[in-house]
Every structure is written in C-alpha cells, then in structure tokens.
Amino acid sequence: CLIRVTPRGREALVTDFGLAREVVELPVKDPERKLSLVGSAFWMAPEMLRGEPYDRKVDVFSFGIVLCEILGRISADPEILPRTQDYGLDVTVFREMVIGCPPRVLELAASCCLMDAFRRPSFTEVLDELEEIAETLEPPSSEMTTG
Numbered sequence: 001c002l003i004r005v006t007p008r009g010r011e012a013l014v015t016d017f018g019l020a021r022e023v024v025e026l027p028v029k030d031p032e033r034k035l036s037l038v039g040s041a042f043w044m045a046p047e048m049l050r051g052e053p054y055d056r057k058v059d060v061f062s063f064g065i066v067l068c069e070i071l072g073r074i075s076a077d078p079e080i081l082p083r084t085q086d087y088g089l090d091v092t093v094f095r096e097m098v099i100g101c102p103p104r105v106l107e108l109a110a111s112c113c114l115m116d117a118f119r120r121p122s123f124t125e126v127l128d129e130l131e132e133i134a135e136t137l138e139p140p141s142s143e144m145t146t147g
Helices: 059-073 089-099 103-112 123-136
Strands: 002-006 007-012
Touching: 059 089, 059 103, 059 123, 089 103, 103 123
Parallel strands: none
Antiparallel strands: 002 007
16 A cells, blocks of 8 residues: 555555456467456556556556656656656656665666566566565665655
C-alpha cells in the first residue's frame, strides 16, 4: 500500500501484483492465450494497452511504475511521470527527476519498465535484486526528511 498526499488529502493506493491470471495455459505468443484485464491505464504495461497477448510480466511493469512513483515522489499520471509515445517509461527524463537515488534502485525500476516484456525481470529476480541492494545501503541519517 502506498499513501499519497493529494489536494484531497491522503489517499491509499492498494496494489495486488499478480492480477494477470492465466485463463488457459498456452505459450505467450499463441493468439488464443487470454488473460484477465484488470487495473488502471496509468500502471498498465504497453502490451496490454496495445491489446496484445501478455503474461505475468505485465505485473512487473506495474510494479516498476509504482517504484517510479515512490522514487520520484510523483503520480503515475503520464502528464507527470515521463512516458514515451509507445507507453513506456522515459528513462532518460526520469533519471533527471530522481537525483540522489541509488543507481541500482533506479536501474531496477527501469528494467521493470522495459518495453520488451521478455527482458523484464521476474518477481523472483526483482526480490533478489532488492535484497542485494538492501545489503549495500547505509541506514538513513536522522537529518533526512520525508517530504
């Protein structure tokens, strides 16, 4: 759950990665493969928005967008979070927005938002990377703010 501060007050963003449920077990490129369509367009993977067959990697993309919201302290709204014409993350522009972010965390967010679903990490790989990153981080100083 992510708590956002909006003009209306604080709002909870509740997520459930794993909503891409397979209806049939077919190869991802099989035109008969169908998955449920659940969620908001701001967090949807490009392949979903284009109406193409997709798999669990759409949830990795959505996680990447939520991670970008946290890192940038911004909304997933494409008017705010930099996106490309083809619905991807504009990594170059986003990097400029997150000064001071550990490079590996930024790289993880970018890899989760790759246009090519096959190149996105699995959630197991995401978890492994997060654990490795956590081991390298320094505890926050008492001078840090949460603004």
